[in-house]
Amino acid sequence: MDRESLIRTLIAGAIIIAIMWAWPYVAPYIPGLSKPAPTAPAEKSPAEKAPAEKAPAEKPGGEKPAGQTPPEKPAPEKPAPAEAVAVKAPALEAVGAAEGKPVVLGSAAANSPYDLEVEIDPRGAAVRRLTLSRRGFFKTVADRGLPADARQAMDLVEPGAPQAPLAIPELRVKLAGVDGWSKVDLSDVVWKADPPKSDAGPAALSVDVKDAAGAALLVVRKTFTLDPRKAEIPAVPQYELRMALEFAASDPRVEKVAYVLQGPPSLPKEAARGDFRNAAFGTWTGGRVQAEILPASKIAKAEGTPPDEPARRTLGGAEARLAWVGQIDKYFAIVLIPQKPSAEGTFADAAEAIQYKVTEYRKDVPLASVRLLSNELALGPDKPVTHEVVVFAGPKDAKYLETYYAALGLDGLIQWAMCCVPIPGLDHLSRLLLKVIDVFHAAVANYGVAIILLVVVLRVVLLPVSRWSTKSMAEMQKMAPKMQEIREKHKDDQKKMQEEMAKIGGLKAFGGCLPMLLQTPIWISLYGALGAAVQLRHANFLPASWVPHWSTFLQDLSAPDALVTWQGEFYLPGHDVPILGWIVGGIQGMLGGPLTSFNVLPILVGAAMYIQQKLMPQTVASTDQARQQQKMMAFMPIFLGVVLYSVPSGLCLYIFTSTCLGFLEYKFFRSKWLEAGKPAPDSGPKPPLPDAQRKSLVSGREKSIADRARAWLMQRLEQPKDRDDGRKGKRG
Secondary structure: OOHHHHHHHHHHHHHHHHHHHHHHHHHHHOOOOOOOOOOOOOOOOHHHHOOOOOOOOOOOOOOOOOOOOOOOOOOOOOOOOHHHOOOEOOOEEEEOOOOOOOEEEEOOOOOOOOOEEEEEEOEOOEEEEEEEOOOOOOOOHHHHHOOHHHOOOOEEEOOOOOOOOOOOOEEEEEEOOOEOOEEEOOOOOEOEEEOOOOOOOOEEEEEEEEEOOOOEEEEEEEEEEEOOOOOOOOOOOOOEEEEEEEEEEOOOOEEEEEEEEEOOOOOOOOOOOOOOOEEEEEEEEOOEEEEEEEOHHHOOOOOOOOOOOOOEEEEOOOOOOEEEEEEEOOOEEEEEEEOOOOOOOOOEEEEEEEEEEEEEOOEEEEEEEEEEEEOOEEOEOOEOEEEEEEEEEEEOOHHHHHHHOOOOOHHHHOOOOOOOOOOOOHHHHHHHHHHHHHHHHHHHOOHHHHHHHHHHHHHHHOHHHHHHHHHHHHHHHHOHHHHHHHHHHOOOOHHHHHHHHHHOOOOOOHHHHHHHHHHHHHHHHHHHHHHHOHHHOOOOOOOHHHOOOOOOOOOOOOOOOOOEEEEEEEOOOOOOOOOHHHHHHHHHHHOOOOEEEEOOHHHHHHHHHHHHHHHOOOOOOOOHHHHHHHHHHHOHHHHHHHHOOOOOHHHHHHHHHHHHHHHHHHHHHHHHHHOOOOOOOOOOOOOOOOHHHOEOOOOOOEOOHHHHHHHHHHHHHHOOOOEEOOOOOEEO
């Protein structure tokens, strides 16, 4: 970019920024852009004010309300028998306690033997809070410098979640001699609670279901148990909460029951860039469990669904036996596993995913809730039915899931290759890179250093490719005059031009880009590994004592480097400016959402790429298309810095280190191939070259220090004459 183009770009940018900042203050004064003031509704006439007459509703027993004349029907030839008359299902009610206190199992303290702390709300007997122990996990990276028990705990189910896990929003009861099912909501009643005997439980809660006359029909009981770590294997965590759900009929009229068990809501958002909160379910396929990830955006409304009804999707069923259902995020998961899982099925007939929306970052974000649908259970006096559900609530640790939950396929919850375009094999490459990083971490005890060592290893492996690429660029530079001659000679015949280029080897331009193209799958795979490996969460590169208290610079390799952080969210101005708003919105999207910190590593990566472009030999653009491509390449460092601004700092550390090592490789190979092929010097003495001719004819850069020293020494030996060194006068 020449000086004039640079000045024009800076002026245009300044004008655009001024418009974006001033638009919110100027727009209200522009006619036609300000919103009209709301007008009061027109006064209705007395006839309009009168409520519309509604047709009287039919009474529950099938009787017609007084004053309504039923249409005349022909009398039946024979009266229907009394036993054939349909009796509608009666209304039921759930009766519990007047009030209750929350029940807490386990502990989140760092020195406790538990890995979970569970709070059970007596209203609905639902889980209101699932907290991981502070021994292994905490909420923010700033908590690492605090004492263990003073850190913010990591809540997988936050208090006040829209759906309470393990609640029963619908219980259906089939009574003898009644046509249809009666329904009752057990999630909005206070259950009677028996205090737990210990922190591990059991904690029992129960509720009675009665008819309208007050007669007891059945008792529903929930029993929760939380196991601590086993004394014989204290290194193995316990992330399981067990719930036994018992139905006991107290009236012989009860024939069948079925219920809906609410699953967990979406987990708290973990990553600033990208939303990895999805529903998940496992089905038996070919004798094994296949895990499937279900984004909320893939839940669509069926045809004919009323506008006020949410979008739903049924999971599992007769064709695909359901094994489990749950919610996942970047590093954690909550999974409901009906017992006993087998290919023949469990008590869960199917599952259902329901879409709901929350407002985040000034826009509506679709999320999904899940729930289990049970089979119909036959009940009888003194024949209770018990269902058991195991709730896994913990990290998506590959070693842990592959060891203890491989038969259920929970290792499929780990999204190794998080790429917009699915590329086969990226998940295997992500796991391989993570294993190499773990090996280096075992030696150096620092994941940042381990990533740098990974760069060194990969650079050594790709050294032959870099050597061939540099040599290819040197040959291309030497063939530049011949290539220019072919372009001018066959500018009207593209096919002939390509043939002539192939004859002289002029199609090797791809070789210069080969190392970057080979590194691109590694960048994507490493991004997937950083987003899936829970051991890299809150893993620091620099010691905390080296970083000021107002900064978290390189304290979490799975998050942006955050040189400077601030409270609140910063959005680029100009979202409401016509035409310009969609450009600003696109840039905001590439930045990964609102800005909460100033990140320096992406800027360093863009600067390194800019320097790399200037160091590489460039051919002279002979066509308008080539010149346009060169201008576009000049903006690539800026584009890369914007795209990488909110990615994990471990990925930026990898790219920056790889680029710096690429400089060293270039300097090494340049002296061997890029300087090769120049004409040999004559035997006679030569006058010293002027500064303008002291540059390499191939690379356009000055000669190395060794070449200058060799030329100076040859001149001193071959031309012994008087010289003025500027300090001691003339010498012979």
